[in-house]
Amino acid sequence: MTKAQFHRISKVLADPTRYQILSRIAGQQELACSDLRCKLTITPATLSHHIKELSSAGLIETRKTSKFIHMRLRKAIWKDYLSTLAKL
Numbered sequence: 001m002t003k004a005q006f007h008r009i010s011k012v013l014a015d016p017t018r019y020q021i022l023s024r025i026a027g028q029q030e031l032a033c034s035d036l037r038c039k040l041t042i043t044p045a046t047l048s049h050h051i052k053e054l055s056s057a058g059l060i061e062t063r064k065t066s067k068f069i070h071m072r073l074r075k076a077i078w079k080d081y082l083s084t085l086a087k088l
Contacts, residue, residue, distance in 0.1 A: 001077075026073045054071075
């Protein structure tokens with residue numbers, strides 16, 4: 001993992017809401033955005049913004065089916081991040 005990738009992921013995870021979203025996604029094989037929205041007290045636009053940030057950092061991948069978005073943790077990226085963090 002490059003320093004730039006590490007810093008990007010760290011910055012994204014510094015937001016408590018994004019960390020909570022990532023935790024919920026990581027707890028499932030795949031999670032629909034609509035299921036996640038029901039469990040959070042944020043607007044759909046805010047959720048969309050957080051999902052885009054997590055995706056652009058490489059932490060999640062999204063799959064669109066019709067009007068539904070499904071998310072999944074990119075485990076290899078997460079493991080690389082944790083490994084880099086452990087070396088500090």
